[in-house]
Amino acid sequence: MPPRLQISSLRRPALRCPYELQIIRKASTAAVTPAAPIEQMTRSPAPISRSPPTQPPSHRNPEYRRSQLLRQYTSILRTSPLMVLFQHNNLKSMEWASIRRELTKALEKVDEKIAAEGRTSPALAPYIKVQTVQTSIFEVALRIVEHFRPTEAALASGKPPSAVDPITQTSAELPILSGSRDDPALTHDLSRAAYEAVKHLKGRHELADVLVGPIAILSIPAVSPEHMKAALSILTPKESGFRAPTRKANPDYHEPIVQIGLQKLNLLAARVDGQILDLNQTKWVGGIEGGMDGLRSQLVTALQSMGSSLTNTLEGAGKSLYFTMESRRSVLEEEQKPEGEKSESS
Known part of the structure; x- marks a missing residue:
């Protein structure tokens, strides 16, 4: 039986591995795509923003529950x-x-x-509302509300303060606040400026001795x-x-x-x-x-009584001086009269 003829045109091509196919695609793409300019190759890439567009960079991670509680407590303290x-x-x-x-x-x-x-x-x-609070976070919120001044911190940094709502903690200048979280121009409650401003006051608040154990607050x-x-x-x-x-x-x-x-x-x-x-x-x-x-009416009454008592005091001093001068004048007039008039008057 004669040998079979092997036709190369009918032979199926050998399957290539995925890695080899990927190299071939990259080579074909590189041959078509023009090379980038030298300025673009030497320029450092733009920093990747780690904060969403609706949240300014923060020293404290805003995704944590502790951060959300801190923002909630500062809002309650400012509005109550x-x-x-x-x-x-x-x-x-x-x-x-x-x-x-x-x-x-x-x-x-x-x-x-x-x-x-x-x-x-x-x-x-x-x-x-009456609600329970976490004492450690509530103490930090007290220090931020009473001792942190965002305007002064921003002026000290040499940059204009960011317009951050104290209740919603959102900024009206979010496109500008795309820098680092340590930017001193950031003055919201979770910023590095707020953290540094009250860090040395830990445990020195007047309520520090009271905020021990389970605490509840009634906010009006x-x-x-x-x-x-x-x-x-x-x-x-x-x-x-x-x-x-x-x-x-x-x-x-x-x-x-x-x-x-x-x-x-x-x-x-x-x-x-x-x-x-x-x-x-x-x-x-x-x-x-x-x-x-009622407190205002009591204050008005107290002020009126103080005014009337002051008036009576001044009038009393004037009246006593008037009576003294009149008695002295009558005595002098009697002394200046002749002896005959004195005897007739007597």
């Missing part, structure tokens, strides 16, 4: 001029829910009373002694000295789950317009009758 601090001891979720329910009812009654009196104060009950968005009194009469009636609602007026308040939860709350201190108040001063603020309007 009146704040009361409590110590809580392992309250359960149902106990917290029951306490918040009674607190909301008491605060709504205060809003209704203010509206019935015809005052134009806004309703504060929907915005008054306005200085309202009436709302503060209503809240303390619900949360800590014995320590504050304000009467709690009676069983007949509010039977839900005397439920076991509410009373058990209230026994685990202790009043520590208060913060009013940046000033730290102890227990007695907190009671005094809550005991102001008529709220801020």
Whole structure:
């Protein structure tokens, strides 16, 4: 049998490995693509921005929960001029829910009373919150709010301050803030400037000794002694000295789950317009009758009484001087009369 003829044109080409095919494609592409200019080859590549376009570079990673809590606490401190601090001891979720329910009812009654009196104060009950905080992060937020001045830090760096909203912590100049996270022009709460400004003040705040253990805060968005009194009469009636609602007026308040939860709350201190108040001063603020309007009327009355007393004092000095001079004049006139007139007058 004659040998078979091998036709090379009918033979299937051998399969190449993927690595060899990749080299062939790169070689063909390099042959077509022109070489880059020398300036482009020698120039260093642009830095890769590690921050999203909606978030300025930060010293603290904004993705961490601690950073988000820090921003939340600084926002609460800036928007709550009146704040009361409590110590809580392992309250359960149902106990917290029951306490918040009674607190909301008491605060709504205060809003209704203010509206019935015809005052134009806004309703504060929907915005008054009681919540637990992490003491270490809350202490850092206190130092940032009270000791960090973004404008001064930016002026010291020689760069204009960035327009950062203190509540939302977002900047209106995000395209400009594309540099390093250590840029001194960045002055938001998570920036390196804020960290360096308050780092040496750790543990030196007035509330540092109080922020120990589990802490809860009651934040009020306005200085309202009436709302503060209503809240303390619900949360800590014995320590504050304000009467709690009676069983007949509010039977839900005397439920076991509410009373058990209230026994685990202790009043520590208060913060009013940046000033730290102890227990007695907190009671005094809550005991102001008529709220801020009542305090203003008391101030006006005190000023008027001071003015009237000062006027009476000055008038009294003038009157006494007048009577003294008149008596002296009459004595001199008597001495200047002749002897005959003196005897006739006598």
